[in-house]
Amino acid sequence: MKPGDCFEVVTADKKVAVMELEEIAEHSATARVCKEIEHTVELPLQVTIVCGLSKKDKADWIVQKATELGAQHFIFFSGDYSIVKWDKKKQEKKLVRLRKIIRGASEQSHRVMVPTVSYIENIKTLQLEKYSEKMVAYEEAAKEGETASLAKLVSRVKKQQRSIKDLHLVAVFGPEGGISPAEIQYLKSNDFSLTGLGPRIMRAETAPLYLLSALSYALELN
Missing domain, CATH: 3.40.1280.10 (SPOUT methyltransferase, trefoil knot domain)
Structure with missing residues (x-):
């Protein structure tokens, strides 16, 4: 991936966010939240x-x-x-x-x-x-x-x-x-x-x- 690429992240409390990669360092990367997604994908039962x-x-x-x-x-x-x-x-x-x-x-x-x-x-x-x-x-x-x-x-x-x-x-x-x-x-x-x-x-x-x-x-x- 390179700066500008987008990906999804699921947080520990099961929320989903679209992230944009901003910077890549040798052992780390920085991304910003573009938007949070509200969707239901888990079976209700x-x-x-x-x-x-x-x-x-x-x-x-x-x-x-x-x-x-x-x-x-x-x-x-x-x-x-x-x-x-x-x-x-x-x-x-x-x-x-x-x-x-x-x-x-x-x-x-x-x-x-x-x-x-x-x-x-x-x-x-x-x-x-x-x-x-x-x-x-x-x-x-x-x-x-x-x-x-x-x-x-x-x-x-x-x-x-x-x-x-x-x-x-x-x-x-x-x-x-x-x-x-x-x-x-x-x-x-x-x-x-x-x-x-x-x-x-x-x-x-x-x-x-x-x-x-x-x-x-x-x-x-x-």
């Missing part, structure tokens, strides 16, 4: 995406695209049907890579926050106290034609429009093999709704994107 570990680079794909679609937190876990395992040596390396992907996707999509990502050993170690809405995408529910759960979730959220920013949805998705009966039983016992995402069975990396797209349409465009 806070969403945590919880995914079972899948093969290859699917975690990369999920965090990149779901960041662009507005997810605010990601948690990966080793599911009963997960083929892939992250040992302790691999965990931190994987998380560093995912954080880098998330930051790039946040910049590309002009987010005002950088989503978080973490790893837990299994679904039973997920901390549930902070979530006001809980769902698990369940392919057996989809096969049986379950269509009401997601619509009811959206309806509940819309009724609380004034306090929607205080709501926090956690959505659990299984790996390629799906969610095991034991995991489903645990989630049901903790008030998770078994949610079908349409009549088609989606890949592990597609389902979270479907949910976020549906939420965006229902809460931001409709």
